[in-house]
Amino acid sequence: MSVSASASTETPAQRASRIPKVPFWVQIVAGLVLGVVLGWITRSYDVQWLHTTLDKVGHIFVQLLKLAVAPLVFFAILVSITNLRKVNNAARLAGRTLLWFMITSLIAVAIGLVLGLLTNPGAGTGLTPKDGKLPEKAGSWLDFLTGIIPTDVITPFTELNVLQIVFMAAVAGIAALKLGEKAQPILTLSESVLELLQKALWWVIRLAPVGTVGLIGYAIAEYGWDLIGKYATFTADIYIGCALVLFGVYPLLLATVAKVNPVQFFKGAWPAIQLAFVSRSSVGTMPVTVKVTERLGVPKEYTSFAVPFGATTKMDGCAAIYPALAAIFIAQIFDVQLGIQDYLMIAFVSVVGSAATAGLTGATVMLTLTLSALGLPLEGVGLLMAIDPVLDMMRTATNVAGQALVPVVVAAREKILDLDAYNSASGSPVDEREVREAEQKVAVPVAA
Numbered sequence: 001m002s003v004s005a006s007a008s009t010e011t012p013a014q015r016a017s018r019i020p021k022v023p024f025w026v027q028i029v030a031g032l033v034l035g036v037v038l039g040w041i042t043r044s045y046d047v048q049w050l051h052t053t054l055d056k057v058g059h060i061f062v063q064l065l066k067l068a069v070a071p072l073v074f075f076a077i078l079v080s081i082t083n084l085r086k087v088n089n090a091a092r093l094a095g096r097t098l099l100w101f102m103i104t105s106l107i108a109v110a111i112g113l114v115l116g117l118l119t120n121p122g123a124g125t126g127l128t129p130k131d132g133k134l135p136e137k138a139g140s141w142l143d144f145l146t147g148i149i150p151t152d153v154i155t156p157f158t159e160l161n162v163l164q165i166v167f168m169a170a171v172a173g174i175a176a177l178k179l180g181e182k183a184q185p186i187l188t189l190s191e192s193v194l195e196l197l198q199k200a201l202w203w204v205i206r207l208a209p210v211g212t213v214g215l216i217g218y219a220i221a222e223y224g225w226d227l228i229g230k231y232a233t234f235t236a237d238i239y240i241g242c243a244l245v246l247f248g249v250y251p252l253l254l255a256t257v258a259k260v261n262p263v264q265f266f267k268g269a270w271p272a273i274q275l276a277f278v279s280r281s282s283v284g285t286m287p288v289t290v291k292v293t294e295r296l297g298v299p300k301e302y303t304s305f306a307v308p309f310g311a312t313t314k315m316d317g318c319a320a321i322y323p324a325l326a327a328i329f330i331a332q333i334f335d336v337q338l339g340i341q342d343y344l345m346i347a348f349v350s351v352v353g354s355a356a357t358a359g360l361t362g363a364t365v366m367l368t369l370t371l372s373a374l375g376l377p378l379e380g381v382g383l384l385m386a387i388d389p390v391l392d393m394m395r396t397a398t399n400v401a402g403q404a405l406v407p408v409v410v411a412a413r414e415k416i417l418d419l420d421a422y423n424s425a426s427g428s429p430v431d432e433r434e435v436r437e438a439e440q441k442v443a444v445p446v447a448a
Contacts, residue, residue, distance in 0.1 A: 024209075028274050031212030038213065039220025054217035061211025064204045065284035068197050070157040073283060074169045075194040076308035081173030082187055086301045093410060097306050100406045101314050102351050104253070108245050108316040108398075109350040112324030113343055115241050121234035121325060122332025162283065166312050198287045205275065205288060212278045219389050231387045234329050238391045241321040242398040246273075250405050258412035260422055268296040268425030269404045276400035280392045285400050286311045293404045295425045297418035298411045306410070310403035315366070317395030317402075320350045323370040330371065330380030342374050349373050 022030075035054075042050045084090035148167050150156045156164035176183040251262030266273075272289040279285055286307060293303045324346050331338050349370045371378055384391075411417035 025271060025274055027209035028212055028278060031209035032216055032278070035213040035216030036220055039217035042217065042221035051218070051221050054214045054221060057214030058211060058218045059214070061204075061207060061214060062279070062281070062284075064207070065201075065279055065281050066160065068201045068204070069162065069281075069283050070160055070165055071193070072197045072201065072286065073162055073165050073308070073312060074157075074172075075190050075197065076286065076304075077166055077169035077312070078173040078176070079187070079190050079194050080305035080308045081170060082176050082183075082190075083301045083304045085177060087299070087305075089414070093302055093414065094305070096410045096413070097309065097406060100409055101310065104245075104249070104402055104406065105314075105316055105320045105351045106347060107249050108241075108320035108402075109324045109347045111244050111249070112237075112241050112321040113328070113346065115237045116325045116328035119233055119237055120328075120332060121231075121237050122329040123233075162312055201284075201287050204284075208275055208278055215278060215280075231384075234325065234384075235387065235391065237325050238322060239394050241325065242317050242394045245316055245321065246398050246401050250401060253405065253409055258409045258417075260408070260412055260417070260419070264423055264425060265296065265405070265408060268292050268422070269401060272404060273397050273401050277393045277397040280389070280396045282311045282315070282396060282399045282403065285396075289400055289404055292425075293407050295421065296404070296408055297421035297425070298407045299416055299418075302411060302416070303407055306407040307403055310406060311400075314403045314406065315395075315399045317398030318392075319366045321398070322391065322395055323350055323367050326367050326380075326384060327370050327374060327376065330376055330383065331374075333383060334377055334380060336376060338374070345373050346370060 038050060038054060041047060042054065084094065087093060148163055150161070150164040150168065153168065155161070156168065176187055250265075254260050254262040254265050269292045272285055272292045275288050276282065276285045282289075289311065290303055290307045293307055294300055298306070327342075327346055328338065367381055367384070368378055371380060408417065408422070
């Protein structure tokens, strides 16, 4: 056989391996750095066309992520519930998952409260109640409870009400389980649609480096460092609080409860954490979170339930640390004294009401829910809206880390964690997926 014929028998993956490939995480970091530079140039020299371009690039990336959110959540929850029938002790696993969601949320909100009480983030800002304004949307316990049930099956998808979508998907999934074999055609279709949606979303995720440039660049150009200066203590508290949970509490739980190497968890989960920081969307990051959790040795059937469930309800950053600190910040601005019962109420709302955040960018609904429960002025939300994009990056990264952590902890406790897979997890699921797909396209040999 000639050399040329021999070369033609190589797979696309083998040919691609000759070309140096930039890892996906390096592309994200490069986008982050370029975004900061372009944002600084835009703000410093008032380059309007660059300001508009960064805005549009970031907006289009977020819109592409949101485009798949409604159907992705519905079919992910439906399929994940029905997949529980393939798992031994499914009810026990679901209960343990919910329990650890609540435990980690309680720890996170406690850290937020302690930081707020120690640092007094609302003091010395120069802000006054007049600087606040009422939010366009506010949450209350009545709205939260009645808002779970949709008035029709179309509106939740058109208005992107994720909580109602989760409700409908859960009902459909439980009904399918009860129907048994009669529901198999629907389940097969749902699994196919879910695969299709995830495939399309992977294409969007590949655009994350470009989206990073737009999102970070626009944030720097629009808000600059002057704004952050007014909220310096509050911003630092959010980042420190999330970092304590992310790099303190989570590793401690992994080492003591799951009895696994915490460093290995971050090696495996980092691509999802990194994408969450950029995209500010737990649901948009969900396909990557599912992949990294599976790669960390959690059984696929359990992962397909725990991660989608967590992406819509598990929010240590947005629903625990943030509302705790924000409530203290707003109370100080409006000169309202909070007592022990108020701090207990913050903890209760954070643990029970975190589903109100629904995995989308921002945590305004959760904050208004907390303020309503405490009787604090909702105008306080307006004080934090300008700084929200800067805070949301770290909050969402913490959310997603927790969404991957809990399945690992539960799986380890239940002795179903693949320790070999966990200890060997590394690299990026985006890069691995591309190699796997290339290997499946085997070239047809050419005759000598």
